[in-house]
């Protein structure tokens with residue numbers, strides 16, 4: 001198997017298998033609590049909304065009464081599945097093929113940015129968060145849900161560091177040991193109402209989850 005510059009396994013696995021296996025792989029975890037968390041978080045989206053790295057569209061059905069919905073996704077295989085789900089759904093929106101680091105939108109053009117399980121995967125999380133801040137209108141907010149690095153000094157943190165490379169190759173670029181909350185703060189966004197949870201039904205190295213809102217400061 002070959003890897004790209006970000007340590008992701010490319011070729012048939014990345015292009016075809018990951019998009020095909022994504023929903024079945026997550027199903028157990030969705031049923032064990034993630035779907036409820038998605039619903040509570042994404043249900044708060046309002047106004048003009050853009051979602052980053054929307055994947056196969058597992059958040060789609062939780063958007064209610066938003067003014068405009070743009071679902072971005074850079075991977076062609078995922079974007080195809082996203083479009084298929086949007087066509088089957090009652091939700092009105094558009095799919096834009098773009099990476100979170102280079103959003104093709106004007107400054108301040110959205111009231112809500114949604115990112116779930118994305119900043120762990122983007123090649124440049126600093127760049128993606130800079131773009132998030134740029135496209136947010138004054139008073140706008142980021143709604144996030146991310147798995148993160150375990151508590152400092154814990155056994156799990158050690159395992160996350162050990163599993164980093166194989167997990168990253170398997171999970172198409174995902175970093176299991178990233179301090180995403182700190183990155184959000186470093187981008188000039190203030191996280192509020194932060195909750196923690198466990199991503200049950202998934203390997204332990206991605207159990208610690210943080211979710212909440214972040215506003216521009």
Ligand SMILES: C[S@@+](CC[C@H](N)C(=O)[O-])C[C@H]1O[C@@H](n2cnc3c(N)ncnc32)[C@H](O)[C@@H]1O
Pocket residue numbers: 052053054055056057058059073074075078098099100101115116117118121122123124173
């Ligand atoms: C773990 S999946 C999460 C998908 C979806 N957000 C969800 O909650 O199910 C990570 C997603 O990030 C996408 N991705 C990878 N690189 C990206 C980038 N540079 N910008 C935006 N999304 C990216 C992947 O294609 C994939 O769809």
